[in-house]
Amino acid sequence: MGVSPRKGAWARPLADYVLRQIDPLVARQGFGESSLLMRWREIVGPRIADICAPERLQWPPRAKKPAPDKPQEPATLVLRVEPGFGLEIQHLAPAIVDRVNAHLGWRCVSRIVLRQQTLQREPQGRSLRRAPPPTDPGVHARAEAATQGIEEEGLRAALVRLGEHALAPSRPKK
Numbered sequence: 488m489g490v491s492p493r494k495g496a497w498a499r500p501l502a503d504y505v506l507r508q509i510d511p512l513v514a515r516q517g518f519g520e521s522s523l524l525m526r527w528r529e530i531v532g533p534r535i536a537d538i539c540a541p542e543r544l545q546w547p548p549r550a551k552k553p554a555p556d557k558p559q560e561p562a563t564l565v566l567r568v569e570p571g572f573g574l575e576i577q578h579l580a581p582a583i584v585d586r587v588n589a590h591l592g593w594r595c596v597s598r599i600v601l602r603q604q605t606l607q608r609e610p611q612g613r614s615l616r617r618a619p620p621p622t623d624p625g626v627h628a629r630a631e632a633a634t635q636g637i638e639e640e641g642l643r644a645a646l647v648r649l650g651e652h653a654l655a656p657s658r659p660k661k
Contacts, residue, residue, distance in 0.1 A: 530590045538572040540606055561597035567604045626654045
């Protein structure tokens, strides 16, 4: 009879830990969670995400003793918009509000305020990833040999890259 794993002993995605660490930082901007920032492109689509980005959520002031039967008023989403695209985003505002609220699962945002400012983008042709170090032909051949029985090209290529990293001699730290 096999040994059963401890409860919660399974590996968890790295994103679970990263988002948990980022959430307090984005809370300062009025966001209750980081998913709105981290998944903006998925929420609004690439066309809209290319010309605007969320900056903060402005919540209305709360009464010291709110009425228990009065629901919380929704927030205002402040968006940074590329200059020249303000009118387009203004026309798309109802759709953006609907998509954001659908993502969050409740009526969190009621309106959008636009702030025209150039978005900071990664320069064309540059990536945050470093170029992979040159691989030793002997290490590459060993990794290729270890993956001979795998038929799917994408999986085999990924396993070869993994094998190259695992089989490569460790380099001294600088």
